[in-house]
Amino acid sequence: MSTQTPPLAPSQAAPLRVALVGNPNCGKTALFNQLTGSRQKVANYAGVTVERKAGRLLTPAGRKVTVLDLPGTYSLAATSPDEAVTRDVCRGVYKSEPAPDLLISVVAATNLRLHLRFMLELRQLGRPMLVVLNMVDAMRKQGLDIDVPRLQAELGVPVVTAVGVKRGGAANLLAALDTPIPPAPTPLPAGTDLHHEVRRIMALCVARTSERRQALEEKLDRWVLHPVWGMCILFVLLFIMFQAVFSWAQPFMDFLEEAMKQLGDFVGTLLPSGALQSLIVDGVIAGAGTVIVFLPQILILFLWILALEESGYLPRAAFMLDKLMASAGLSGRSFIPLLSSFACAVPGIMSTRTIQNPRDRMVTILIAPLMTCSARLPVYALLIGAFIPARRIGGIFNLQGLVLFALYGLAILSALLVARVMKRRDVEEHPLLLELPNYRLPGLQSLAIELWQRARIFLSRVGSIIVTLSVIMWALSSFPAPPAGATGPAIDYSLAGRIGHIMLPLFLPLGFNWQICVALIPGLAAREVAVSALATVYSVGASEADAASQLTPLLANQWSLATALSLLAWYVYAPQCFSTLAVIRRETGSWRFVAISAGYLFGLAYGVAFLTYHITRLITG
Amino acid sequence: MSLRVVPPLSLQDWRLRFGIKSAGPVDKRQNAELHVKSSQGSQNTAWASLFCRSTPIKQTQNILRPLQAEQKHGHGHDLELRIILNIECYSTVQLDPLPSRIKPTVRLNQLPLRSAGVIDHIESLSPSDTIAQRLGELGFVPGEPVKVIAFGPLGGDPMAVEIGFTRFALRCAEANRVVLKDMPANPNAACPAHPHESSHTTAPQA
DSSP states (O other): OOOOOOSSOOOSSSOEEEEEEESTTSSHHHHHHHHHOOOOOOOSSTTSOOSOEEEEEEOTTOOEEEEEEOOOOSOSSOOSHHHHHHHHHHHTOGGGOOOOSEEEEEEEGGGHHHHHHHHHHHHTTOOOEEEEEEOHHHHHHTTEEEOHHHHHHHHTSOEEEOOTTSTTTTHHHHHHHHSOOOOOOOOOOTTOOHHHHHHHHHHHHEEEOSSOOOHHHHHHHHHHTOTTHHHHHHHHHHHHHHHHHHHTTHHHHHHHHHHHHHHHHHHHHHSOTTHHHHIIIIIIIHHHHHHHTTHHHHHHHHHHHHHHHHHTOHHHHHHHHHHHHHHTTOOGGGHHHHHHTTTOHHHHHHGGGGOOSHHHHHHHHHHGGGSOOGGGHHHHHHHHHHHSOOOEETTTEEHHHHHHHHHHHHHHHHHHHHHHHHTTTOOSOOOOOEEEOOOOOOOHHHHHHHHHHHHHHHHHHIIIIIHHHHHHHHHHHHOSOOOTTOOSOGGGGSHHHHHHHHHHHHHGGGTOOHHHHHHHTGGGTOTTHHHHHHHHHHHHHOSSGGGGGGHHHHHHHHSOHHHHHHHHHHHHHOOOOHHHHHHHHHHHOOHHHHHHHHHHHHHHHHHHHHHHHHHHHHHHO | OOOOOOSSOBHHHHHHHTTOOOOSOOOSOEEEEEEEEOTTSOEEEEEEEEOTTOOBOHHHHHHHHHHHHHHHTTOOOSOEEEEEESSSOEEEEEOOSOHHHHSOOOBGGGSOTTOEEEEEEEOOSSTTOHHHHHHHHTTOOTTOEEEEEEEOTTTSOSEEEEETTEEEEEOHHHHTTEEEOOOTTOSOOOOOOOHHHHGGGOSOOO
């Protein structure tokens, strides 16, 4: 402990430093977003926030405040890296940062018994603090009533009520930030049984106004956690998710595709024939356009993931799949980081900080890139669209959706096998201890905001990385121009053509042609670019003007089924993403893990693609 | 002095009751070698399978029966039970002669579905058992009622329990640390006293 904080209001110059502390899933981040106007991710499971986040705000009276949002924890005896951050910040030893001037202990009114205990533990630190009784709306619905003045008297610190998820729900807290910092409470004598104290306070302050109402959780969990029906529900949910990605998105994709084609044609007629026209049409529009087409599919995937996150279903899915995870030597705790990796491995790897066991955490980090991230979706969708007929199976299932489901399944199965191999000698106990939160109906507004953010991230990626790489690809495949009197296609003489031909011997056993080899390189920066690179390579090489928008039929004509399946298999495994490797480096702090993950992923990709190619060739003849 | 074996007594019960150092999760079938020997030198060894959810193990009784017979004839002393898990960790324990210690306690993972119990205490497997500590922080404290909500698919591990307003998913090895109070109407009443065996238990060890 460094310095005692000044109990008086600080000068106008230095902002007041406050920290939001509390149990997981008590609504700290929702409050943080309310206070600071930022849009940090909020969801309904423990461990959404894994690092310390700072924001600024100005109170109604004009006081400057810096708010820290801390990862939730059950206790200051931290068992995982994210909890250690909270412990260190509260104690004032985090990266030699002084302790916050005021600890705001966020307590969910719906779960006082658990949350008050941690609040009392915080109180033992003897720092100025304020208690926010969050989710008072949900508490009233549960038929509970809390005597706030009495609670305040018993705790010896100010108590304000809040509804973090409602607009204006933090007004009381804002007003409280304008009052002088309350004096530090006197800690209870060491060795006091905090649970006992909680029970005493609750008996005094909490009254039940109506019968206990947990009927919803009780009824739903009977089905959702049922050994048979629960599995059916989980399977159906995931299945519909992948079906939806193909079926629902189709009209939007057709529209976007048509729009891109029109745009290409329009620009093509507008510009004089030559290098500039080729750059815009073949490079930018063909490159970025082919990726943009997949926006509807990505948004539908995210809509599902976000709705599941908000509803409180995810930890229950982790419960259902714990046995499976245990068979791979992991705990259900690894499930949520792995599931977020379906969106993108980068946040997925970061959320492994909630895993207590360091070995479990490392293995989870190593297998997270195997989860099929949304950047792979364009590649899968392109190849499935080109090679798998859109047939109905049994009247309801879309064959393309089934293949996509199988690809995701293959990735999951491989991840579990890899984890099993890595943990074969592990005899340690893997704790689960996962809180199952109350169900909540996903709010349409927050879903819309999150989706819009996803769309923006995607479009800005298209606008920056993908357009740039497409232009580079275009340049590489257009220059140098073929010598006079050359007979073959122009692209064979270009740099891209040469690079492709150099790489070809390595990838020929996988059935790849040189165009694929070229497309693999920019795919390292962002997987989707492989699609746009293919579009560029083929459209530069093609004679027809509108080849760009017709990549699908073009591929269907030029590649064999074996090549397509082999490329799909390659994409299930290949570690083609620099940002993932960079975040592995950051989270593990060692290049060794980067090398291990890149190495094993390449090995798997090569091996499986090889097998796929040759087996398909044997079958199709 | 005698050893009373009351069925159903699972191997996991033994392991925890006698404080054998944790040798990893017993959350899957594991082969275990059981050595039981008395100070007189008679020994018995057998292989048994360990199950997660305290499946009674017949072999346990088969091993112990000859030793019990030996005791009945009056020359059994200092019965020693040694359990060696197939993972190298093992420990030797001295059986307490008092039968009360041998009576099986009900643990959270032994409760049937949708039944409730009251926590008696949390058992730490080692002085630095973080899982036991965390259980306490999560509200698993003496006197608190708990209710079993669900058992997971395939073998019933993990389990979901409700404590207060909170629901938690626990693995059985974690739930096994939660010892419940003896209920007057214990559904698990499969352990009536065996009169002829308990008669040997009167004299405490010198």
